[in-house]
Every structure is written in C-alpha cells, then in structure tokens.
Amino acid sequence: MAQGAAMRWQNGGCEVGLSSSRCYGRLAAGWAAAFAGVHFFWALGGEVGLDVSSGERLASERPTWFVAGGLWGVGILCLVGAAVAIGLQRRGVHGRRWRALRWLGVAICVLLLTRGFLVEVLLIAGVPTVGEISAAQRFWTLALWNPWFILGGLVFGLAARSFGKGMAGRAAEGAAFSH
Numbered sequence: 001m002a003q004g005a006a007m008r009w010q011n012g013g014c015e016v017g018l019s020s021s022r023c024y025g026r027l028a029a030g031w032a033a034a035f036a037g038v039h040f041f042w043a044l045g046g047e048v049g050l051d052v053s054s055g056e057r058l059a060s061e062r063p064t065w066f067v068a069g070g071l072w073g074v075g076i077l078c079l080v081g082a083a084v085a086i087g088l089q090r091r092g093v094h095g096r097r098w099r100a101l102r103w104l105g106v107a108i109c110v111l112l113l114t115r116g117f118l119v120e121v122l123l124i125a126g127v128p129t130v131g132e133i134s135a136a137q138r139f140w141t142l143a144l145w146n147p148w149f150i151l152g153g154l155v156f157g158l159a160a161r162s163f164g165k166g167m168a169g170r171a172a173e174g175a176a177f178s179h
Contacts, residue, residue: 024159025089028105029082031152036078043071052140055133081108081156088159098163105160109153116149 042050051059058066087093087101123133123142133141 022089024162025085028085028155028159032078032082036075039071039075052137088163102160105156109157112149112153116146120146
C-alpha cells in the first residue's frame with residue numbers, strides 16, 4: 001500500500017478510504033439499524049436476550065410503559081440515529097444543516113460513549129444499583145451491551161469528525177480556486 005493511502009473496502013460498499021465520513025456513516029447507520037431491529041423484535045414479543053438486557057422482571061412482566069418507551073421508543077430513536085448517520089454521508093451540505101448534522105453526530109457519540117463507559121465502570125466497581133442484577137445480566141452487560149454502546153459511540157464520533165473535515169476541506173479548496 002502506498003504511503004499515505006487509506007485502507008479501502010472494495011466489496012463492503014466503502015469504496016473510499018476508511019477516513020471518509022461515508023464509510024463511517026454507513027457503519028453508524030448499520031449499528032443504529034441493528035440496534036433498532038433488536039428493540040423492535042423485543043417489542044413484538046421476542047424474548048431472546050431481553051432478560052439479560054433489561055432484567056428478568058421487566059422481560060417477564062413487560063409493563064406497558066416499558067414496551068412503549070423502552071422498546072418501541074428506543075427503536076424509533078435508533079432509526080432517527082440511522083437517519084443522522086445517513087446524513088453524515090452526504091456531500092454538499094452547507095450552513096445550518098451541516099452544523100446540525102455534525103452536532104447531532106457528536107451528541108449521539110457522547111451519549112453512547114457516556115452510557116457505555118459509565119455503566120461499565122459502575123458494574124465493575126460493584127456500585128449498588130436501583131434493582132437487583134442477575135449474574136447473567138451483569139455478564140452480558142459487561143461483555144456485550146456496553147461494548148456495543150461504545151462501538152456505536154465511536155463510529156458516530158468518527159462519522160461526525162470525518163463529515164466535518166470533509167466539508168471544511170472542500171470549503172478551503174473552493175476558496176483557493178475562487179481567487
């Protein structure tokens with residue numbers, strides 16, 4: 001590989017280098033869509049993994065507030081996140097829309113990273129929680145759910161960062177050629 005060249009994914013849909021917001025945007029959109037799909041699966045009555053994600057009591061009782069907000073609501077928010085990630089792939093976005101997309105990407109990044117790391121630290125430190133956590137729920141939260149949040153935060157952050165750089169670079173190029 002030539003010096004300074006970015007690694008490329010030829011068959012994964014990322015024809016441009018890994019430093020591009022298009023590739024990171026696709027990864028972030030895929031992350032959000034997968035997370036939405038899991039929540040919709042649970043909202044429609046699926047059981048696999050719900051007990052180790054939300055706890056045995058919520059999984060078995062499925063109160064209306066939990067299904068409406070915790071499953072359908074989170075699934076819809078994930079689809080909004082996927083739309084933001086798709087927006088972070090776009091070119092030619094300027095002004096307020098550019099700033100809004102970039103800051104939404106950064107906000108999603110911060111939210112996911114904070115949630116992932118905070119819960120991870122609290123569980124590792126053994127801080128007492130509001131409810132009882134089973135050993136299985138603790139294990140899967142530490143091994144799967146929190147790393148999943150951290151991964152999502154990272155790809156949203158990289159998409160927002162690349163989106164900003166790509167657009168700032170284009171503005172500089174346009175200014176250089178207009179004089």
